[in-house]
Amino acid sequence: MFSFEWPWLLTLSVLPLLVYWLPSKGTRTQSALRVPIKLDGLNTQTTAPSRSKVSLFTLIIIWLLLVVSAARPQWLGEPINIPNQSREMMIAVDLSGSMQIEDMSLHGANVNRLDMLKEVLGDFIKRRVGDRLGLILFADDAYMQTPMTFDRATVAQMLDEAVIGLVGKKTAIGDAMALAVKRFNQKDQSNRVLLLVTDGQNTAGKITPEQALELAVAQNVTIYTIGIGADEMLQRTIFGTRKVNPSAELDEKSLKNIAEQTGGQYFRARDSQSMNEIYQQLDNLEPVEQEQQQMRPRTALFFYSLAAALAIAMLALILKALPSFGYQTKEQSNG
Template sequence: MIDLALPWVLLALPLPIFMYLLPPKKNTEAAPLKMPILVSSSGPKTQLGDRQKTPISLLVLIWLLLVVSASQPQWLGEPVNIPTEGRELMVAVDLSGSMQVEDMNLNGRTVNRLDMLKVLLGNFIDRRVGDRIGLILFGDDAYMQTPMTFDRETVKQMLDETVLGLVGKQTAIGDAIALAVKRFAEKEQSNRVLLLLTDGQNTAGKILPEQALELAIAEEVTIYSVGIGADVMIQRSLFGKRRVNPSSELDEKTLTTLAESTGGKYFRARSSQDMEEIYQILDKLEPVEQEQQQMRPLTALFYYPLALAALLTFIYILWINASMYRPFSTNKTQKLGDSNG
């Protein structure tokens, strides 16, 4: 919708009418100088008088455009939610080789752990309106894939584009925590939450999980750790089927210590249903900021009537100049005709 920042300026619209209705001022003084009549009373004088008639409609339109421009018209866009100060949520995703184990059932089909994570974690990110979310990928080392941002769609896109083996086949849990803590330390104080998703134990990196834990406690970072992987998986071989535990290397003790020491919680995700329930619990433990502020984007429009008024003023000036000089050219032509006759 169109709005006026200074609507009271429109009160000046009828000002020319009041000026027109004022009684003319009587001039009792004699003219100090009388100008000779340059044009005869025939033909050309009448033409000059016609051309010098002021185009009232044009002047009224120019005045109208100037007053409207001075009232500062502006376009109000649709209301947009402004995220208030929420949480800084860093998500650390394990991309080690074991994440390719296909022991998860998603929508009736068997998928590997990473594919399941992409779908359910993407849904969780969609619900975190108002949080600044970052994405860390870790394997042999830890890398910042997406810095802290309110743009959840970008975080989801970067998550969807991840592939197994992108950062190596081992698991650097300590480096991932340390990198998250470092990013938190660069920001202002807020509710700092790290969601750590892994299916193994620390086998790489320069920083041990115990050392990273000390950094997290010092920076008041809350860690929620999630151990991914089924307890039982059926494998087929030449000798038939056998039951194995695909999560035998999962270090639940360390993940529990990391979470509880920072005021967080450890979760065990043995299936896609467990993972969805975990995300719902996290929504309750770390609720999304409910108070939303709204703004309506403003687009200034005053320069449109102002530019049109300037254009019409320029046309009016050209019209006045043409009215002043064209009669003399006509009169001169008439005199030359008389002399030739």
């Protein structure tokens, strides 16, 4: 269907007529009073009527084409239904000092927890086609690194650029939860899912996990918690090699309680394989039900009329510049 985006601009098409008619009417009357008779001996240089008409017609055509271009003509295609199902998830990632412990295995090499998380969580983010994702980084404090967006590539990039110590060395789990709840409150219709990944317990922040949990329950936020870290690793000492538990500081009891109270689930990631399995389970989250929306593709057409106006103006200038196509005045013909 053909339409104009700004049809009210079409009223400007009569503007030259008003400019020409109103002032010139009074001017012609005054001239008639001052020069009542024709002086045959008056040597004036006049323009041929035919030339004036052609010039006026050309200017009118150019003006109308410019007005049509300004009104933004466009072609509207058939309505297209936009998918009404998507997920909205806020991801909170722990950047505390313990995330640098190298108890993870990735592609046959020992890496720290954050590097493994970037690899596996990055793939999870890329798979969430059509979802709106947000990223929170927390340590001593919690920061909104990426607000809710469909731009999954940006979210993955921001996660990949995160470094340990960026926001401190401690763990503010309560602040991260509260920040996510606050962001969810800014949207009326949302499934309000928070994915919280940590390897420790709350040791910093202005809000305790218990206080943040109350806010999450009140705002109907579902929290899925993931405890990351191996159960054992070999540590070298002056007395030899011994086995230690690198996840001794992980507060699984608190993470399980948070998930249960909000209708979520607690997961334990001891290596990259178990982390991948967790994200595959999270792919089965119920999507958000939104109102059916439609869009109509638009094809802009203003450049056709704009190009026509430019072509006519250039042609008129060329014809005026060529003597063979020009008009002679009476003075030139007499000479």
